[in-house]
Amino acid sequence: MPREAPYLHIADDLRRRIRDGDWAVGERLPSRAQLATEYGVGRNVTQRAMERLIIEGILEGRAGSGTYVRSPRERLRMVRSRHREDRSGSPFRADMLEKGHRGTWESHSEARVPAPEHIAQRLAISPGDLCVRTGYEFFANGLPVQLSTSWEPLAITDGTPIVLPEMGPLAGAGVVKRMRAIGVTIDVAVEVPRPGRADQQEANLLGITVGDLLTRIERTYYDRDGRPVETADIAVPDVRWEIAYEIPIDFD
Template structure:
């Protein structure tokens, strides 16, 4: 097993002391030099440890004053709803709007990426078939909310204006609306949520600790013929978000 980075060890110790109530909300922490001396590390390590806890929302820095224990972040509900999946626009943005928050994202796409075996199985294509893979970092009011890795077969989108999901006239519209624009009608979305622990990369992007609990959602969209047209792996930090599924109930006579 690789040794834990010194700043993570210091951050874990400080986190434990805050959680134990040694410092209450609003209390000022000792100086960086004092913490470095106490844990036998350099001041740069102590600074990085404190910055880690600031990212996690445990501490807050006040310019010219120091570092303080902040009020714990609220754990919010993220609703995944059939109606929003089938409406126009991004379902994430729609859900954040209902929470009173601004939903935005950053993305990067790579075309002509061979499908690995597990993705090929989910998309009912051959391993190595060319896809566009897009990595997303979703933000709520500018703070990390979830990650997503999305795969779309180029056999469906190549040569169309939507081949790159976040470029062209339908950028930001969401999978359902984008596919509709090229005549592909999505009928169903299947989601499989699983508990997992954050990897180093996921923790860095989400501002949480390595090994923190996350929910991984495997989502696949199917068209009216039952053909898979997109699949994604979504990662949501459990410390900040609980996931709820909302379903419409058909009324008699409708």
């Protein structure tokens, strides 16, 4: 097994010491130079360790003053709801807006990506059929919230203005609205939540620790004929967010 990077070891130890009460909320930590001497490492190592804890929301840097223990972040509720998508285009933006946060995201799309077997099965296509794959990083007020990888069959969107989800006239509008623009009406969304653990890449992007709990959501959208038109793998850090499902009740 490869050895853990020194800064991760120091970050883990600082996290433990804060949890054990070595420094209280609002208290300033020793300088990077002092911690470097204490741990027997270079200042750049302690700097990376403290920057990691700042990303996690455990510490906060104050210009010209130092680094302080931050009040713990509140664990918020993320509501999964079809109605949010119907109202505002992006269910994520709508959910964040209700909490007073500014929901934003970064994305990168790749066209003509062969579908691996597990994605092909979810989309009811053949392995190797071409798709558009889009990776997303979602933020609330600039802080990482969730990751998502979306797959759309190219056979559905090829030659249309919505072939790339984050480009064109409906960029960022959400899957339901985009598909409706080309005559595909999404009728059902199926989500399967499962517990998971963050790998190195997920931990880096979400500002958490490798092995931290995640809620993994396998989501698939279906049109009125029961055809899968998009599927996505979503990862939400459990330490910051709980998942709630809003289920409408229709009365005859």
